[in-house]
Amino acid sequence: MSQVPDLTVEFAGIRLSNPVIAASGTFGYGEEFERFADLRRIGGICVKGTSARPIDGNLPPRLYPTPSGMLNSIGLENVGVDAFIRDKMPYLRNAGCAVFVNVFGFTEDEYAEVVEKLNACAGIAGYELNISCPNTKHGGMIFGQNASSTERLTRLVKKRARRPVIVKLSPNVTDISELARAAEDGGADALTVANTFLAMAIDTDTFKPRIHTITGGLSGPAIRPLTLRMVYQCTRAVKIPVIGLGGIAxxxxxxxxxxxxASAIQVGTASFYDPRAPLGVLDDLGKFLKKKGLSSIRNLVGQMQQ
Structure with missing residues (x-):
């Protein structure tokens, strides 16, 4: 009988049963997907962005399907950190997978406030610092497009955090390697590469934008070759681990x-049209390794041949 491939991964001092993580903003707080997917089987879940206070999000329309992806402008809708700790963490604490909390703020102090409150909450594996979300008119984007502000914010949060800090980079920059190095210099334990691309669509019947905020974030298969290139660049620019994200189905x-x-990956937009997408990727990943005669997922990392 052939040996079952080892899918365990470890990055930033965090050990996961497998490298598949449900991406922030696409898997809610986990409980919404309970009847579709056994959360105990995936490596982890990164919950939707969490802020110091509740946010209602943008007005509709907020989603629009594109030929090979999805345009979204949710506006970082969330219950706020206090309600998250009180109402969401009791379930997540017993979900059976690693829990990462995506954190954002409109000022440096708000980032710090959220992290300090989360520090006292048990059951969290790490923080994913959102400095890159393109679907709001204020907030994290200004941090994520400038190397010095990225480094400064990362250092501030890292000093306050009692858990690993993973910085989620924006692809809407000239040189993502520069931002990766800035986050590393600020003390980041790992990177998520990358968030959505700023994009738009127009209805040719009404002459109006497809989403209320005019522009939003493009995700899905259309961006995979772009984010793949960025992951490749970042893994060569920094020594800290990189989590790959973008169009994985x-x-x-x-x-x-x-x-x-990449040391691990996140499944995002695919979960919108198939709630079991993370499990499908996981199951077929094991089959792929067996087919290739590989004993561990680690045998693949950085092994592109030239």
Whole structure:
């Protein structure tokens, strides 16, 4: 009987049963997907962005399907950190997978406030610092497009955090390697690469934008070659681990990211049209390794041949 491939991964001092993480903003707080997917089977879940106070989000329309992806402008809608700790964490604490909390703020002090409150909450594996969300007119984007502010914010949060800090980078920059190095210099334990691309669509019947805020974030298969390139660049620019994100819907998509150097991956937009997408990627990833005669997922990381 052939040996079952080892899918365990470790990055930033965090050990996961497998490298598949449900991406922030696409899997709610986990409980919404309970009847579709066994959360105990995935490596982790990164909950939707959490702020110091509740946010209602943007007016509709907020989502629009594109030929090979999705345009969104949710506006960082969330219950706020206090309600998250009180109402969401009791379930997540017993979900059976690693829990990462995506954190954002409109000022440096708000980032620090959220992290300090989360520090006292048990059951959290790490913080994903959102400095890159393009679907709001104020807030994190200004931090994520400037190397000095990225480094400063990362250092501030790292000093307050009692858990690993993962910085989620914006792709809407000239040189993502520069931002990766800035986050590393600020003390980041790992990176998530990357968030959505700023984009737009117009209705040719009404002459109006497809989403209320005119522009939003493009995700899905359309961006995969772009974010894959960025993961490759970042893994060569920094020494800290990189989590790959962007257009992953199949095991083969994930394998590309591992070959480019990613230590783990996140499944995002695919969960909107298939709630079991993270599990599908996980199951087929194991099959892929067996087919290739590989004993561990770690045999793939950074092994692109030239």
């Amino acid at each position: 199949r095991a083969e998509d994930a394998v590309e990211y591992f070959l480019a150097g």
